[in-house]
Amino acid sequence: AQSVTQLGSHVSVSEGALVLLRCNYSSSVPPYLFWYVQYPNQGLQLLLKYTSAATLVKGINGFEAEFKKSETSFHLTKPSAHMSDAAEYFCAVSDPGSARQLTFGSGTQLTVLP
Amino acid sequence: DGGITQSPKYLFRKEGQNVTLSCEQNLNHDAMYWYRQDPGQGLRLIYYSQIVNDFQKGDIAEGYSVSREKKESFPLTVTSAQKNPTAFYLCASSLVRDRGLKETQYFGPGTRLLVL
Numbered sequence: 345a346q347s348v349t350q351l352g353s354h355v356s357v358s359e360g361a362l363v364l365l366r367c368n369y370s371s372s373v374p375p376y377l378f379w380y381v382q383y384p385n386q387g388l389q390l391l392l393k394y395t396s397a398a399t400l401v402k403g404i405n406g407f408e409a410e411f412k413k414s415e416t417s418f419h420l421t422k423p424s425a426h427m428s429d430a431a432e433y434f435c436a437v438s439d440p441g442s443a444r445q446l447t448f449g450s451g452t453q454l455t456v457l458p
Numbered sequence: 459d460g461g462i463t464q465s466p467k468y469l470f471r472k473e474g475q476n477v478t479l480s481c482e483q484n485l486n487h488d489a490m491y492w493y494r495q496d497p498g499q500g501l502r503l504i505y506y507s508q509i510v511n512d513f514q515k516g517d518i519a520e521g522y523s524v525s526r527e528k529k530e531s532f533p534l535t536v537t538s539a540q541k542n543p544t545a546f547y548l549c550a551s552s553l554v555r556d557r558g559l560k561e562t563q564y565f566g567p568g569t570r571l572l573v574l
């Protein structure tokens with residue numbers, strides 16, 4: 345069984361400050377891990393994914409995430425927040441051999457303050 | 459442009475009525491999925507399908523039905539048995555590689571279902 349925990353349902357940062365969104369997972373097999381972003385009333389857009397290659401993964405819009413097996417974490421970071429980063433962010437874990445594939449966290453709403 | 463389309467964007471359901479949400483993809487993806495999204499609960503899997511004419515229940519299939527007659531299409535019917543249908547519904551699709559390994563899921567824009 346897989347599960348994902350996103351610490352903090354709401355995170356606020358000032359424009360230009362570091363963004364850190366936390367994600368911890370549990371999985372019985374080597375996982376694939378994903379971060380998706382959702383803007384209001386829209387679908388989910390893939391930010392980045394980890395699929396057992398490099399542990400530091402770079403995504404779109406300046407985001408990156410580091411897979412830390414010892415901590416079962418996959419935290420999302422961006423050095424400098426922009427107003428356009430305000431959205432909801434979802435972490436997801438996958439057993440790539442499973443038909444169901446994705447299990448999602450409950451999401452983190454990011455607010456960027458001027 | 460390749461992608462996933464969902465229609466309608468907004469859908470209103472009356473008491474006792476069945477409604478069908480459309481999902482179409484032109485990505486030539488094998489697998490398709492339906493999720494329900496409620497505030498603060500993330501996404502929950504309703505149904506998924508790996509190949510045409512085959513589909514499996516997800517975590518919250520009660521009150522929903524699907525069909526997969528064509529590779530491109532995976533419509534979801536919300537039946538009158540679903541007592542709390544108000545939610546945002548998202549369709550997704552992914553490639554399936556050899557040995558059944560799934561590729562990344564890509565999402566459509568969603569349909570918001572409201573009860574009158």
